[in-house]
Amino acid sequence: NAGVTQTPKFQVLKTGQSMTLQCAQDMNHEYMSWYRQDPGMGLRLIHYSVGAGITDQGEVPNGYNVSRSTTEDFPLRLLSAAPSQTSVYFCASSYFWGGGFTGTDTQYFGPGTRLTVL
């Protein structure tokens, strides 16, 4: 059981380049999310998904796209990288309480991807 895995661990991009940050989990969790962490700002939610085929925007979605074609994978795409997207990116997953009350169980975080945009 590998938990939540993220690749790459480090990445340097030039302004305008595109790339995909990979996230995978093997816990059969319905809920997956992407956060970015910047100094002094905690973690901010970019996008999230409550199941395959379902995604929604978080607090800071601009400049990022996501898709959820399988339960296991939740890639984050930067279409045209900007220096403001220099950050540490974390993927998280958990069980999801759907139905009448919605929420999630404990969210497990991956080790992070450190991205620098020059």
Next chain:
Amino acid sequence: GQQLNQSPQSMFIQEGEDVSMNCTSSSIFNTWLWYKQDPGEGPVLLIALYKAGELTSNGRLTAQFGITRKDSFLNISASIPSDVGIYFCAGQEVTVHSSNTGKLIFGQGTTLQVKP
């Protein structure tokens, strides 16, 4: 949007001292969580609180869910060098509707340094 204010921003203490940090929110949460992040790693859950007034311990860590549901604190007793790291509070709404589904709102973090 919702905001969490976490304080203090940083602490530098002597080994063996007790530590206290807290979070306040502009809105009500149904769940309060405390995470610790070691350098180069993702956050790891320390304590989860699900009910107003709840006081929960995990070894030397104790956390409480405020009665108003707008605040929480974390105490660490008899600190040791491996307590070093960044501690985050996070709040989550558990709603009847699908809005805010599962979203965690994080505080800015408290950086703890322990001097042996």
